[in-house]
Amino acid sequence: MxxxxxxxxxxxxxxxxxxxxxxxxxxxxxxxxxxxxxxxxxxxxxxxxxxxxxxxxxxxxxxxxxxxxxxxxxxxxxxxxxxxxxxxIDDSEDIDARQARWLLRCLAVAGFAATNVMLLSISVWAGNASDITPETRDFFHWLSALIVLPAAAFAGQPFFRSAGRALRLRSVNMDVPISLGIVLALTMSVIETVRHAEHAYFDSAVMLMFFLLLGRYCDLAMRRKTRAFASNLAAFRAPVAMRLDVAGNATMVTATALAAGDVILVRPGERAPADGIVILGHSEIDDSLITGETMRRSVDPGGEIHAGSMNFDGALRVRVCAVAGSTLLDGIERLVELAINQKARYQRLADRAARLYAPIVHVTALMTAAGWLLSGASLHDSIVTAIAVLIITCPCALALAIPAVQVVAAGALFRSGVLLNSADAIERLAEVDTIVFDKTGTLTMPEPSIANISMIDPSTRLLAARLALASHHPLARAIAAATPGSTVADGAQETPGQGVRAEINGVEARLGSADFCALADDFGRVRGEDPEVSLMGFRHGEVTAIFEVRQALRADASVVIDAARALGFSIWILSGDRPDAVEHCARVLGVAQWRGAMKPAGKIAFLEELKIAGHKAVMVGDGLNDAPALAAAYASISPITGSQIAQAAADTVFLGDSLAPTFEALTISRRARAIMWQNLWLAGIYNCIAVPLAITGHVTPLIAAAAMSGSSILVTANALRARSLHSLRKASA
Amino acid sequence: MTILVILVPLALALGALGLVAFMWSLRSGQYDDLEGAAVRVLSDDDISGRGSPR
Incomplete structure (x- = not known):
């Protein structure tokens, strides 16, 4: 068709x-x-x-x-x-692209100015030590001013604008001392040049800008890379709908193009692309992505269906509408909003450092000027020394200390399959001491798989897979997926809601329900042992088999949980599923702390209890019902297979079938935070050495340049250590 | 030393020329697809004559 x-x-x-x-x-x-x-x-x-x-x-x-x-x-x-x-292309990506181009332009101008001014400055430093004439020195200083002043006016804009924004909000960020340092250094240098002085700080100011712009550009480039990757994935996974016109002709559209009142066709094995009311058809649907409940429910005309529900048996015609009166969806959106509003804004490490740093430095500079004046120095000399203090403490190392680690850690996370939604997620993930897992779709695979695969004869399995390939039924898909490389059986015919049959080697083969395969007695026996499992029968002449299909645990779930416990994390399982199903899962994973049948509000209340008890919890969940908890938790992670609302509420999203990325997200973040602190200490130690030199008036432009670039390179090199991945394999080895 | 009055501005002018070239390349979108540019140079669709070099 x-x-x-x-x-x-x-x-x-x-x-x-x-x-x-x-x-x-x-x-x-x-x-x-x-x-x-x-x-x-x-x-x-x-x-x-x-x-x-x-x-x-x-x-x-x-x-x-x-x-x-x-x-x-x-x-x-x-x-x-x-x-x-x-x-x-969404707007934020467009804005980022423009921002990146602007930063790159500023970086180019700063780089041009820095290299050329350094050429002149080194000549002056060498000449001051030997026999430069005052005229040549003045010429070089004026040339430097000619290069640096316009360059700083252009390339300094990112700092000046951000500092201006912060000051208008009556707060201080790192850009305030940076801007102040640049402006003062340039003003003083021009005055000193006019006075035919020996020292000017043009090179320091422009080099500072170059280093900081480089850090900022890398930060943005990493964010853009992650975002482009994430939005490609979103496009790949964008739900597609079959829209029916009045005559019943189908047009394929993306779900975002659907309007209320459209009639769509949801075939067996498809997830509903939008909320709506069933107008024709009868089927069983799996709401596990929405409620965490693994037991299927049946829908008839007039019944509600939610975006993300898996349709099992029959084709449904659905009229799209915001399912009004659906207490579930409305309630969840209200809870998400409430959780976001109530959450205290996290104050980032860099901002906290800036808030502490700015007043200390500015007071030190003032006291230096006052001290020199009192001890009888001229006004000019006192101010020059005070400005030298500002320049030498100009937070090059401090301002690079955290963004550099951020870039490297985001890269490491990206490589292990974790995409960051929010920029401060790394810092919050690092502080977490409790992991709260959702069960369905998070600890278990999002799609069902065969549980008793080893009990079934391989040749039987192959035949079943050949039939299964002809069906869209989710259980059949699980059987087909378990036997890769098989080919579809010739002449296979599907009876909706019943099964598939085909003639293989002259004998009819059937795959499907108990009645379809005449296996009612065997089905009853297996059901008696385990009421939760989904069953699929197979008959080929006298050969019969029963496939037990269930949502299996992710292959590395217990390894991840053991490794996390070994690192001292406290583990909880919170699920919307029935308590006995949750208990079974918790027992297999060896998790003692679990709760079942949790409503979205109950999950939030539970997280609140943890918070009051002094724990910082990361919520790992995928379902619509987890979205409020994801928004409320201190930090949150969602699998890429999760519902869109859950992903939007989560701080990070992980890819793939393995649970390991969640563990790596935590370990990489912890390591990154440790390195951030180290860098802050390095910057602090640097200041402890440099500031006394500046206060006593021993800092020349040469020392300033060496100290600033040295400390910047030191913190950047240290940040690179966040690359090495504390992987699960190493942890379990 | 008067030669400096010519040489230093000359050096600066050359540097500025480089800066202008960079700005031009940035504006014309040459940094939009860095990985693609690295491999496109290897394709020889302009020699075989088939396909359409765009």
Whole structure:
């Protein structure tokens, strides 16, 4: 069936009559892909331009308005083996891109000024020690001023603006002392140049800006990389809906394009793309992504269905609407909002350092000036010494101490599959002492898998998998996934709600429900032992098998929990599922502290109890019902398979089937925080040595330059240590 | 030493030329896809004549 695809919400029209579409492309993994994709699209008639960005894996296509159907691009790409997903660049990414370009421009100007001024400054320092004439020195100083003043006015803007914002809010951030130091150093240098003095600090001011801009640019570049990756993933996973028009024709649209009142088709094995009311059809649906409850419920016309529910048996027609009166969803959104409002804003380490640092430095400088005046020095000399104190303490090391670690740690997290949603997540994760896990979808795999795989004869399993491939049923998919590399059976026919049958080697094979496979007695026996398990029968002549399908634990769940406990974390399991199901899971994992049948409000109340008891908890959860708890917890982690509301509420998102990234997120963060503190101490020690020198008037521009670059390099080199990963393998070895 | 009056501004002018070149390359989007630029140089679609160099 050729499908209509509606991309109109993603196409952007420019004034010159061209239309643009951005696509995130999955499967780009080698350089040859660029040529493959661009050449294949180059032959499409009507397409004006196609260019793949290999860094972000995004494709931009351009055509003149009305002359081309962009759905052809997706179709053409799928022919050559790439999946492309329409993509809307969100505003924050656009703002970041502009910010990055601006910072890079400032960095270039600061770099140009720093190198050229250093050339002149070194000549002056060398000349002061030998035989430079005052005229040459003045010439060099004036040249330096000519370079540095415009450069600082341009490249200093990021600091000046941020300092201005902070001062308007009557607070102090690190940019306030930085801006003050730059401005004072430049003013003093100009005055000294006019007075034909020996020393000017042009080089220090511009070098400071260069180092700090470099740190800031790297920080932003890392954030952009993570964000681009995350939004590509979001595009890959964006729910797709089959919208039906009045005549019953289906058009494929992304769920964001759905409007209330649209009628959509939800086929078996699909997740509902939006909330709505069932108008036709009957099925069993799995709400575990929403409530954590693993028991399926049946829906009939008039029943409610939520975005993220898995449809098991029958095709459903659903009228999209914000499920009004749905106490569940409304309640959750209200709870998330409440939790975000009540949460105390975390004060970042860098801001705390700035708040402590700025007054100390400024008072020291004032006292230096006063001290020299009292001891009989001239006003000019006293002020020059005081400004030297400000310059030497200018928080180059202090301002780099934390961002440098942040960049390196975010990179390490990215490599272990953890994406940061909020910038201060690393610092908060590092302070955590309690881990609260949700069960369904977090400790267990989001999709069901076969529990009794070792009990089933491999040849039987292969036959079952060949039938299972013909079905969209989630249980059948689990069977197919357990036997990779099998091929679909010829002539397989699916009876909705019953099963699949096909003739294999002249004998009919059936895969499906108890009645369909005539296995009612065996089903009853297995159910008697374990009422929770989902069963799928298989019959091929006299050969029969029963597949027990359940949401299995993530393969490394118990390793991760043991490792976390060994590091002193206290572990809890909080689930919305039935207590007996939670108990079983907790027993397998050896977790003594668990609660079942928790409502969203109950989870928040529980986290509140932990907080009152003095614990800082990280919540790990995926479901809609976890979203309020994720927002309320001190820090939070959500798997990429989780519901969108949960991911939006979480601080970090982890990728993949393994639980290890959650553990690594905690260990990397702890290590990063330790290194942040070390760096703050290093910066402090540096100041303890440099400030007395400056107060006693022994600092020359040469010493200032050496001390500042030395300390910056020291903290940056120390920050690089956050790269080495305290991995789970090392911990368990 | 008067030669400095010519040489130093000359050196600065050359540096400024580099800065202007960088600004131009930044503006024309040459830093938007660094990894792509590194591998595109290896493709020889302009020699084979097939495909469309864009």
């Amino acid at each position: 050729a499908l209509n695809v509606d991309l109109s919400t993603y196409v952007r029209y420019h004034d010159d009559g061209t239309a643009h579409l951005e696509l995130a492309v999955d499967g780009v993994d080698c350089a040859a892909c660029i040529g493959d994709i661009e050449n294949a699209l180059g032959r499409l008639p009507g397409l004006a331009r196609a260019r793949l960005n290999y860094t972000t894996h995004r494709l931009t296509v351009e055509w003149s308005k009305g002359a081309f159907d962009p759905a052809g691009v997706i179709e053409r790409l799928s022919c050559i083996g790439y999946r492309a997903y329409p993509f809307a």
